[in-house]
Amino acid sequence: xxxxxxxxxxxxxxxxxxxxxxxxxxxxxxxxxxxxxxxxxxxxxxxxxxxxxxxxxxxxxxxxxxxxxxxxxxxxxxxxxxxxxxxxxxxxxxxxxxxxxxxxxxxxxxxxxxxxxxxxxxxxxxxxxxxxxxxx
Amino acid sequence: xxxxxxxxxxxxxxxxxxxxxxxxxxxxxxxxxxxxxxxxxxxxxxxxxxxxxxxxxxxxxxxxxxxxxxxxxxxxxxxxxxxxxxxxxxxxxxxxxxxxxxxxxxxxxxxxxxxxxxxx
Numbered sequence: 001x002x003x004x005x006x007x008x009x010x011x012x013x014x015x016x017x018x019x020x021x022x023x024x025x026x027x028x029x030x031x032x033x034x035x036x037x038x039x040x041x042x043x044x045x046x047x048x049x050x051x052x053x054x055x056x057x058x059x060x061x062x063x064x065x066x067x068x069x070x071x072x073x074x075x076x077x078x079x080x081x082x083x084x085x086x087x088x089x090x091x092x093x094x095x096x097x098x099x100x101x102x103x104x105x106x107x108x109x110x111x112x113x114x115x116x117x118x119x120x121x122x123x124x125x126x127x128x129x130x131x132x133x134x135x136x
Numbered sequence: 137x138x139x140x141x142x143x144x145x146x147x148x149x150x151x152x153x154x155x156x157x158x159x160x161x162x163x164x165x166x167x168x169x170x171x172x173x174x175x176x177x178x179x180x181x182x183x184x185x186x187x188x189x190x191x192x193x194x195x196x197x198x199x200x201x202x203x204x205x206x207x208x209x210x211x212x213x214x215x216x217x218x219x220x221x222x223x224x225x226x227x228x229x230x231x232x233x234x235x236x237x238x239x240x241x242x243x244x245x246x247x248x249x250x251x252x253x254x255x256x
Contacts, residue, residue, distance in 0.1 A: 079169060079170075079171065082172055088168060103165075105197070105233070108197045109196065109197075
């Protein structure tokens with residue numbers, strides 16, 4: 001078995017762990033090139049390395065599944081992971097939209113950075129109701 | 137025509153897979169991950185003559201949609217008619233909203249797999 005061992009703490013360094021305590025996720029920082037300090041060895045046991053998870057599999061990444069009920073919350077969470085530290089939809093807006101059967105992405109957000117608030121959903125419902133009443 | 141809510145699966149840190157189970161003439165419920173500049177799509181299933189395209193909108197509240205294009209030339213539409221036609225496609229434009237749309241099929245059952253990640 002061929003494994004790559006790093007002579008310095010490029011991979012398991014303290015800074016890395018502070019940013020991401022789970023070292024199995026290297027794909028977002030690794031550019032495909034080994035650092036100059038890396039060496040390739042045969043058969044070295046790395047099971048005692050910090051963060052080693054022999055049971056790790058793709059299922060470990062399967063942290064959440066989006067349903068119609070969690071649509072807004074999931075998008076908020078994903079955007080936060082990408083550094084967008086604002087929620088597209090407020091919690092109250094999400095709940096009201098779900099309770100009212102409103103597609104929340106159709107609601108114009110007037111909050112900070114375009115955030116959809118409960119008020120926006122109420123306005124949307126009101127406008128739809130007014131349009132509906134006008135047709136009758 | 138139905139609106140299909142996607143399923144979200146995190147694929148490691150910083151990558152997310154969204155899948156829509158499309159049937160005849162469906163629209164996918166759009167997602168908005170503007171910071172995810174890398175987006176590739178892979179569609180598989182029973183096509184029944186359908187075409188599946190990816191559309192984007194930069195409106196805060198999306199009403200007008202445009203077909204997205206492949207990154208290699210920004211003129212080849214992200215459009216699939218079979219599992220391997222044309223295979224995995226990298227989307228060129230970054231848009232506020234993105235969704236799949238299926239049309240022209242009978243008995244269609246296609247899963248749209250959109251992987252997004254931050255390319256920086």
